[in-house]
Amino acid sequence: MRVVVFQGQYGIFKRESLDLSMPAVQSCLGLYALSDQHDYLLCAHFDTALALQQNLEDIQCALERKGISMKSLHGMVFGGDGKQSYLRCSSPSSDIGNTIVNFIKARGGTAEYSAQYYSGVIPQTFNFYYKRRYGITEGRNARDFMGGNQQAKNIARQRIKLRPSEYSPAQAKMTDISHLY
Numbered sequence: 001m002r003v004v005v006f007q008g009q010y011g012i013f014k015r016e017s018l019d020l021s022m023p024a025v026q027s028c029l030g031l032y033a034l035s036d037q038h039d040y041l042l043c044a045h046f047d048t049a050l051a052l053q054q055n056l057e058d059i060q061c062a063l064e065r066k067g068i069s070m071k072s073l074h075g076m077v078f079g080g081d082g083k084q085s086y087l088r089c090s091s092p093s094s095d096i097g098n099t100i101v102n103f104i105k106a107r108g109g110t111a112e113y114s115a116q117y118y119s120g121v122i123p124q125t126f127n128f129y130y131k132r133r134y135g136i137t138e139g140r141n142a143r144d145f146m147g148g149n150q151q152a153k154n155i156a157r158q159r160i161k162l163r164p165s166e167y168s169p170a171q172a173k174m175t176d177i178s179h180l181y
Contacts, residue, residue, distance in 0.1 A: 004148030006156030033075030
């Protein structure tokens with residue numbers, strides 16, 4: 001199953017036969033978390049601090065609906081902090097990343113904010129991938145954007161019409177795309 005997680009989206013996916021990418025994490029933040037009790041992967045592509053707490057609670061509820069506890073998660077937050085992050089995300093995006101990490105840890109999971117994969121002073125683009133193994137790659141690869149669900153692509157196109165600084169709280173709400181796959 002091919003899955004693409006775009007900006008402002010999150011999903012919880014069964015790892016068996018999964019071919020996933022979360023492309024173009026540069027000015028925003030990516031989260032991936034593996035459950036040690038279940039064969040699931042959580043991916044989320046954050047682009048604003050607005051309604052961040054509500055979005056994190058929504059993600060927690062989505063996990064619980066699948067019977068997954070936050071305690072079972074091992075997460076990594078990456079991206080952000082480049083010059084372009086000030087155009088797309090709240091500044092500084094490291095504050096968003098630390099909030100995400102603290103949310104997971106407060107609920108018994110483990111998480112860290114990667115010092116290795118952030119845009120820094122010179123903007124870099126990172127892509128998360130999962131296909132039998134997982135990792136983060138630098139640069140832009142057209143394949144990372146290919147495939148996936150057309151509705152998820154359309155949701156992303158609508159979202160990026162505004163800068164996050166222009167979002168209302170309703171527009172800042174992240175979309176759970178799990179059901180599209």
